[in-house]
Amino acid sequence: MPKKRPPAPTFADLVAAMPAPPEDEPEVLHNPMPVNDGGFTDADGCYWLLARGPLDVRRAKRLAVTADRMTMGTEYDERAERFLPRTLTEDERPAAWLEARARFGARTTPIHEAYEFTAEDGRVLLFIETYC
Numbered sequence: 001m002p003k004k005r006p007p008a009p010t011f012a013d014l015v016a017a018m019p020a021p022p023e024d025e026p027e028v029l030h031n032p033m034p035v036n037d038g039g040f041t042d043a044d045g046c047y048w049l050l051a052r053g054p055l056d057v058r059r060a061k062r063l064a065v066t067a068d069r070m071t072m073g074t075e076y077d078e079r080a081e082r083f084l085p086r087t088l089t090e091d092e093r094p095a096a097w098l099e100a101r102a103r104f105g106a107r108t109t110p111i112h113e114a115y116e117f118t119a120e121d122g123r124v125l126l127f128i129e130t131y132c
C-alpha cells in the first residue's frame with residue numbers, strides 16, 4: 001500500500017511562514033489619488049475638498065495666478081511620512097503653468113488636467129494632475 005503524502009501547505013500556512021519586514025525600514029505610504037477620492041489631507045493637516053474639474057483652460061490659467069496654493073507632481077513629505085501632491089513656490093508657478101498648459105489635451109503622454117480644491121477656511125488650491 002502506498003504511503004500517504006503530508007497535506008499541502010495552505011495559503012494561511014505560507015503567509016504565517018513569511019518573515020516580517022525589517023523594523024528599520026520605514027513603510028512608504030502613498031497618498032490616495034486626490035481627484036478620485038474627492039480630496040486629500042496635506043502635510044499641515046488641512047483637508048482639501050475637490051470643488052470642480054477638470055477645469056477649462058481659462059479658469060485654470062486664472063487660478064495659476066490667484067489660487068492660494070498650486071500643486072503639480074508628487075513628493076515625499078518627511079513630516080507626513082508619505083507621498084503628497086508637491087506644493088509649488090510662487091517662483092515655480094509660472095514655469096509649471098506653462099508646462100502644464102502645453103500638455104492639456106495632449107495626444108501623447110504625459111497629459112495634464114487641472115482641478116480646483118477648496119479648504120474649510122475658503123482657501124483655493126489649483127491641482128495639476130499628470131497622467132502618464
